[in-house]
Amino acid sequence: MSVGTTGTAGRSSDPIIRVYHASKSYLPGTFALHDLTLEVHRGEFVFLTGPSGAGKTTLLKLLFSAERPTEGQIILRGRNIARLSAAAVPALRRRIGVVFQDYKLLQSRTVEENVAVALEVLGVPPREIRARVFSMLKQVGLQHRRTHHPLSLSGGEQQRVSIARALVNEPEILLADEPTGNLDPELTIEIMDLLANASLRGTTVMVATHDLGLIDRYGKRRLALEGGRLKDDIPAHRFT
Amino acid sequence: MRIGDQFTIHRAQYFLRSAVAGLRASPVTSLVAVVTIAMALLLIGVFLLLLENMDQVLDRFGESLVVTVYLENNVAEEDVQAFQSRFSSIEGVVGTVFVSKEEALDRFRHRVGDQGGLLDGLDENPLPPSFELSLEKERSSIESLALVAQSIDGIPGVDEVSYAQEWVSGYENFLSLARVIGAALGGVLAFAALLIVANTIQLTIYARRDELDILALVGASRTFAGVPFLLEGLLQGCAGGVSAVALLYVLYELLLPYTAAGWSFLLGNVPPQFLSDAGTLLIVAVGAGLGLLGSAVALTTAKRP
Numbered sequence: 001m002s003v004g005t006t007g008t009a010g011r012s013s014d015p016i017i018r019v020y021h022a023s024k025s026y027l028p029g030t031f032a033l034h035d036l037t038l039e040v041h042r043g044e045f046v047f048l049t050g051p052s053g054a055g056k057t058t059l060l061k062l063l064f065s066a067e068r069p070t071e072g073q074i075i076l077r078g079r080n081i082a083r084l085s086a087a088a089v090p091a092l093r094r095r096i097g098v099v100f101q102d103y104k105l106l107q108s109r110t111v112e113e114n115v116a117v118a119l120e121v122l123g124v125p126p127r128e129i130r131a132r133v134f135s136m137l138k139q140v141g142l143q144h145r146r147t148h149h150p151l152s153l154s155g156g157e158q159q160r161v162s163i164a165r166a167l168v169n170e171p172e173i174l175l176a177d178e179p180t181g182n183l184d185p186e187l188t189i190e191i192m193d194l195l196a197n198a199s200l201r202g203t204t205v206m207v208a209t210h211d212l213g214l215i216d217r218y219g220k221r222r223l224a225l226e227g228g229r230l231k232d233d234i235p236a237h238r239f240t
Numbered sequence: 241m242r243i244g245d246q247f248t249i250h251r252a253q254y255f256l257r258s259a260v261a262g263l264r265a266s267p268v269t270s271l272v273a274v275v276t277i278a279m280a281l282l283l284i285g286v287f288l289l290l291l292e293n294m295d296q297v298l299d300r301f302g303e304s305l306v307v308t309v310y311l312e313n314n315v316a317e318e319d320v321q322a323f324q325s326r327f328s329s330i331e332g333v334v335g336t337v338f339v340s341k342e343e344a345l346d347r348f349r350h351r352v353g354d355q356g357g358l359l360d361g362l363d364e365n366p367l368p369p370s371f372e373l374s375l376e377k378e379r380s381s382i383e384s385l386a387l388v389a390q391s392i393d394g395i396p397g398v399d400e401v402s403y404a405q406e407w408v409s410g411y412e413n414f415l416s417l418a419r420v421i422g423a424a425l426g427g428v429l430a431f432a433a434l435l436i437v438a439n440t441i442q443l444t445i446y447a448r449r450d451e452l453d454i455l456a457l458v459g460a461s462r463t464f465a466g467v468p469f470l471l472e473g474l475l476q477g478c479a480g481g482v483s484a485v486a487l488l489y490v491l492y493e494l495l496l497p498y499t500a501a502g503w504s505f506l507l508g509n510v511p512p513q514f515l516s517d518a519g520t521l522l523i524v525a526v527g528a529g530l531g532l533l534g535s536a537v538a539l540t541t542a543k544r545p
Binding site for chain 1: 247250251253254261262264265450451453454455456457458459460461464
């Protein structure tokens with residue numbers, strides 16, 4: 001399935017994510033994902049929706065190589081990652097930011113250390129790390145909390161740290177799995193705005209959510225999964 | 241400085257910071273690992289202390305030794321002069337003392353004390369005349385004594401050459417046995433410590449699985465995520481080694497008055513000494529090795545993302 005999308009005017013029309021007939025099976029005869037085919041273009045913002053067990057998280061895991069597809073191909077930036085060796089996974093992940101519902105922050109480290117870790121992995125010099133982390137924390141409005149530890153922050157603040165970490169190395173793709181699942185409506189909008197802004201700056205953003213109100217509000221492209229299959233692919237213009 | 245060097249330095253700084261942060265994040269587990277290493281090394285240290293001191297005895301023993309040259313019983317007066325000048329000319333010999341048959345008997349009589357009267361019944365003095373050769377201080381090792389003895393042995397008129405070689409070789413045999421036992425016990429202790437340390441570090445890895453997950457998520461390679469754990473092991477090992485040496489020193493000093501009899505049994509009149517610098521370094525190095533190897537084993541066996 002190839003879906004031309006809107007909202008990407010002026011950007012390259014090359015698909016950055018291509019999934020061809022991908023299936024993922026954890027047990028013989030049952031499929032978490034089944035024969036899934038889709039394309040996402042550079043700079044696009046896509047919602048991934050569906051009930052629990054629809055395969056949203058599995059698809060995201062395939063995209064950042066936490067799992068391999070049982071069948072099919074996954075092409076990221078022109079490279080097939082379906083059979084990527086374990087040694088090549090870290091290099092792939094350095095180009096992908098990931099945000100989770102439970103934030104996944106290092107509790108023993110401060111806010112700025114949590115964000116810095118994504119740059120330390122790349123071997124960026126400390127002075128540059130400090131500057132980039134500060135600027136990133138400023139973007140998410142947490143520069144005054146940089147020396148705090150995650151546990152002293154609210155849920156919304158922790159998720160902002162997690163987004164800062166995912167974006168600080170300017171990834172081409174940002175994947176978010178229910179990023180607002182633990183947050184109240186006001187904080188949800190705050191977080192979604194940050195993700196939408198990343199998309200405006202050219203990052204391809206894919207957000208798994210079952211919050212239909214959120215999808216209506218932002219009016220972005222929506223990939224609806226059900227039972228591991230792509231049930232619907234609704235372009236962005238229908239909401240705008 | 242080249243960019244590559246800077247990269248290495250930044251990496252090293254990051255690894256060290258992470259290792260210290262890791263140690264601070266789980267102080268109790270870290271302490272258990274340090275104490276385990278320290279206990280094993282303390283026992284190894286006790287053996288090393290004993291062995292080093294016994295080695296000292298052999299070294300020092302030579303300094304007080306002389307080579308005794310027993311002459312044939314019927315040696316003539318003028319021959320004694322000839323022997324004296326001949327022995328004096330041997331390289332390393334600084335003193336020659338002639339002990340006549342009569343003097344030997346006197347010494348013997350003096351040594352047996354009250355029972356000296358028994359000697360009065362002898363028809364003839366059975367003790368041979370002898371020379372006692374002392375060596376330069378620098379040459380007073382067992383090896384030098386043996387060389388001097390060898391060069392004298394077989395000279396006509398010389399009956400026997402002695403430098404307490406039997407006692408020395410007996411002590412050497414005892415020392416070799418102690419070394420073997422020490423090495424075997426040390427090996428077993430080190431292996432046991434290694435397993436405990438690996439287990440302890442594996443616990444810290446499980447406790448910090450989240451951290452490894454998160455590092456993997458942001459694209460850290462297994463090496464990048466693993467090096468801080470190896471460094472933690474190394475630091476724990478060094479701390480264990482230093483603690484073991486410190487504890488050994490305290491125990492050695494505190495127990496010295498109570499262990500004097502034991503020391504004098506092993507060392508005679510040579511005063512005991514604490515571990516040499518090399519011994520101290522060895523203990524710390526073994527600790528560092530145990531910590532590093534324990535971490536490596538733990539990292540290899542732990543299931544990682």
